Amino acid sequence: MTTTSVLYLFDIDGTLLRAHGAGARSLDAVFAARWGVTGAMRGIDAGGRTDPWLVDQVFVQRLGRHATAAEIDEILAAYVPALARELEASSTLRVLPHVPDVLDALARRDDVHVGLATGNIEAGARVKLGAAGLLDRFAFGGYGCDSADRAALVARAIERGEARAGAPCPRERVVVVGDTVHDIAAARACGVRVVAVATGWTSLETLEAAGADAVMPDLSTLPDWHAATLA
Numbered sequence: 001m002t003t004t005s006v007l008y009l010f011d012i013d014g015t016l017l018r019a020h021g022a023g024a025r026s027l028d029a030v031f032a033a034r035w036g037v038t039g040a041m042r043g044i045d046a047g048g049r050t051d052p053w054l055v056d057q058v059f060v061q062r063l064g065r066h067a068t069a070a071e072i073d074e075i076l077a078a079y080v081p082a083l084a085r086e087l088e089a090s091s092t093l094r095v096l097p098h099v100p101d102v103l104d105a106l107a108r109r110d111d112v113h114v115g116l117a118t119g120n121i122e123a124g125a126r127v128k129l130g131a132a133g134l135l136d137r138f139a140f141g142g143y144g145c146d147s148a149d150r151a152a153l154v155a156r157a158i159e160r161g162e163a164r165a166g167a168p169c170p171r172e173r174v175v176v177v178g179d180t181v182h183d184i185a186a187a188r189a190c191g192v193r194v195v196a197v198a199t200g201w202t203s204l205e206t207l208e209a210a211g212a213d214a215v216m217p218d219l220s221t222l223p224d225w226h227a228a229t230l231a
């Protein structure tokens with residue numbers, strides 16, 4: 001019997017790890033140095049948003065206009081080394097409970113391909129996952145550098161996952177795993193499944209109301225959900 005592959009697409013912040021503001025502090029530092037803006041990220045809710053969207057929001061809220069594509073690229077190029085320094089200096093990054101075990105369990109299934117669908121740009125994702133010791137767990141992904149629109153980056157992650165699997169993957173066998181209503185909306189826009197986990201900043205009740213296929217207090221029950229739903 002041939003088994004069709006399953007693609008898992010993991011969000012990073014609030015789903016795999018919490019960096020406790022390191023990303024925002026790094027953007028603050030870059031905006032202070034480049035634009036003389038203090039507290040650039042104050043009052044901006046980064047949850048589920050993409051890095052280019054956040055940079056544009058800072059421009060709108062602090063500078064009164066949208067950023068150009070070149071300005072977004074310039075800020076994010078300076079952000080990556082700032083993030084690496086911030087994570088090294090602050091050691092506030094924490095891998096969320098059960099994450100390594102769940103990734104181990106998924107990796108044991110040869111029909112499962114595990115990738116990322118994150119609003120982080122790829123270089124920033126690599127810095128965070130490297131600091132978390134999780135960098136080698138993800139073979140492909142969709143990133144904030146693919147699009148400021150989360151649904152578009154999920155679509156890119158699916159394309160890359162299918163290339164990795166070597167075959168098209170039915171949409172009911174693609175699973176976005178994330179911690180915000182934006183992860184849920186992006187998965188819905190792509191017609192794929194979505195598991196929401198309440199380890200970020202959004203409550204179980206809000207994630208349920210947003211229409212996730214499954215909502216979990218943490219990732220420990222994901223292997224059981226997989227066995228019941230997709231195995």
Ligand SMILES: [Mg+2]
Pocket residue numbers: 011012013014015047048178179180200
């Ligand atoms: Mg998140």
